[in-house]
Amino acid sequence: MSSFSVVQNRARRCGLALVWQAGLAYIRSMTIRSDILVAGAGAAGLTTAIALAEAGFSVTVAGGLDTRRNGRTVALFEASLRLYRSLGLWERLEPLSNPLRRIRLIDDTTNPFRLPPVELEAAEIGLPAFGANIENAALVEALAAIAREMSGVRLMEGMLGDYATSDDEIEGSLSTGERLAASLLVGADGRGSKVRAYADVGAREWRYKQTAITVLLRHERPHRSTSSEFHTRSGPCTLVPMRPLDESSDGLRHRSSLVWLMSPEEGERRMALSDAALAEEVEAQVHSLHGRMALEGPRGAFPMAGLACDRLVDERIALVADAGHYYPPIGAQGLNLGLRDVAQLVDSLEDHGRTDPGGRNALADYDKRRRGDVALRTLAVDAMNRSLLIHALPVDILRSAGLAAMACIGPLRRALMHEGVAPPGRLPRLMREDRRFAS
Ligand SMILES: Cc1cc2nc3c(=O)[nH]c(=O)nc-3n(C[C@H](O)[C@H](O)[C@H](O)COP(=O)(O)OP(=O)(O)OC[C@H]3O[C@@H](n4cnc5c(N)ncnc54)[C@H](O)[C@@H]3O)c2cc1C
Structure with a gap:
């Protein structure tokens, strides 16, 4: 080959390499970069984005905003309210909620040893309320509005997937075409x-033969900001207090949300009932506690399942809330547990992830500090749920003995109340005290 063609070939190869490099640089420049990418814009994802932005990280949160009305509410307990107060958000959320001052537990099984109802008062542990009940869709809408107002948060609507990890970053594609890193x-x-599916995390999922029906109800008599939990043979049926209407023409101005666990067959049958017929069945189930009832808006039906993961982290990945653990809505622990993940993630990143939020130290700290709490709640809720479903005398006796101990032994009752609403021990900083950020 002549020296001229050698030079020509080299130039061609060099040119291609340059074009290739320029192409890569162009694609990289098209990628939207931030310190942290949050997949999912539900209550947990939006709270994560807001809290991490307040801690000084740049955050992109990507997800489909699910604000469908399906009668689903969340009871948020004291530690979760402290998180929102610390972030300066509670003023925006409180008007949408109703306080939970009392919790009434009613054994509504055929257990021959069943006890009279047990009523727990927040005042007994020095709180005005255990927490507050808020419609899920209203919470997501309010958090999304707050996230949109924040300079440190970029909220992008769409589904995220097609992940790839390199040494120093992780990337995903949005269904609208953008590449995020x-x-x-x-x-x-x-x-x-x-x-979770992309991460190398062992996960075990199990199912219960139960469906939860949710719906908002209007009723005749006031609820006294009391949540009433009827423990039936197919699971709990709970009325959770909501803000009353200013007025109503039919005398039904008081409001509660319903979470009713039942067999999948009963769930299917009840979902097919007319509004009036379902309201009648709810009224019968709760022994007309709040008088006459009517449904307010659409219903939801949720098959009951549980999930436990070996760990909540993988390379440049942290799982929070339902992405990392879930169980049936008994004792209203689900999102409360998820928000403790969020608050701990903020601590772990502030302490160990300032220069590299996805680095090993920060993620190992997060995983270590969340394991015990997640495992304990998953076990406790599973045991409580199964104790209702198993029709066996020894189990009935055990459950009644537990309830009797709670009713009669003040220190035990107070310890359990603390455990349920703001677990003692090492709570993440945002949940320990009111820590208001400058806006
Ligand atoms: C009937 C019922 C009653 C409950 N009551 C309570 C209660 O009183 N108190 C309590 O603390 N907990 C309660 N829970 C549990 C609580 O609702 C959940 O723990 C909580 O909603 C979890 O929030 P999340 O943001 O993790 O998940 P989700 O609310 O499921 O949000 C996940 C979001 O991610 C989005 N998403 C999914 N895939 C992608 C993707 N590929 N890319 C981007 N986005 C994606 C979804 O569109 C959704 O917006 C209840 C649960 C049920 C079923």
Whole structure:
């Protein structure tokens, strides 16, 4: 080959390499980068984005905003309210909620040893209320509005997937076409988490032969800000207090949300009932506690399942809330547990992830500090649920003995109340005290 063609070939190869490099640089420049990418814009994902932005990280949160009305509410307990107060958000959320001052537990099984109802008062542990009940869709709408107002948060609507990890970052594609990259990917994409599926995390899922029906109800008599939990043979049926209407023409101005666990067959049958017929069945189930009832808006039906993961982290990935653990809505622990993940993630990143939020130290700290709490709640809720479903005398006796101990032994009752609403021990900083950020 002549020296001229050698030079010509080299130039051609060099040119191609340059074009290739320029192409890569162009694609990289098209990628939207931030310190942290949050997959999922539900209550957990939006709270994560807001809290991490307040801690000084740049955050992109990507997800489909699910604000469908399906009668689903969340009872948020004291530690979760402290988180929102610390972030300066509670003023925006409180008007949407109703306080939970009392919890009434009613054994409504055929257990021959069943006790009279047990009533727990927040005042007994020095709180005005255990927490507050808020419609899920209203919470998501309010958090999304707050996130949109924040300079440190970019909220992008669409589904995220097609992940790839390199040494110093993790990338994902949005269904609208954008490529997003960050040092850390937070999986807050709920039960069917794609982030969990991508991560090398062992997960065990199990199902219960139960469906939860949710719906908002209007009723005749006031609820006294009391949540009433009827423990039936198919699971709990709970009325959770909501803000009353200013007025109503039919005398039904008081409001509660319903979470009613039942067999899948009964769930199917009840979902097919007319509004009036379902309201009648609810009224019968709760022994007309709040008088006459009517349904307010659409219903939801949720098959009951549980999930436990070996760990909540993988390379440049952290899972929070339902993406990392879930169980049936007994004792209203689900999102409360998820928000403790969020608050701990903020601590771990502030303490160990300032320069590299997705680095090993920060993620190991997060995983270590969340394991015990998640495992304990998953076990406790599972045991409580199964104790209702198993028709066996020894189990009935045990359950009644537990309830009797709670009713009669003040220190035990107070310890359990603390455990349920703001577990003592090492709570993350945002949940320890009111820590208001400058706006
Ligand atoms: C009937 C019922 C009653 C409950 N009551 C209570 C209660 O009183 N108190 C309590 O603390 N907990 C309660 N829970 C549990 C609580 O609702 C959940 O723990 C909570 O909603 C979890 O929030 P999340 O943001 O993790 O998940 P989700 O609310 O499921 O949000 C996940 C979000 O991610 C989005 N998403 C999914 N895939 C992707 C993707 N690939 N890319 C981007 N986004 C994606 C979804 O569209 C969704 O917006 C209840 C649960 C049920 C079923």
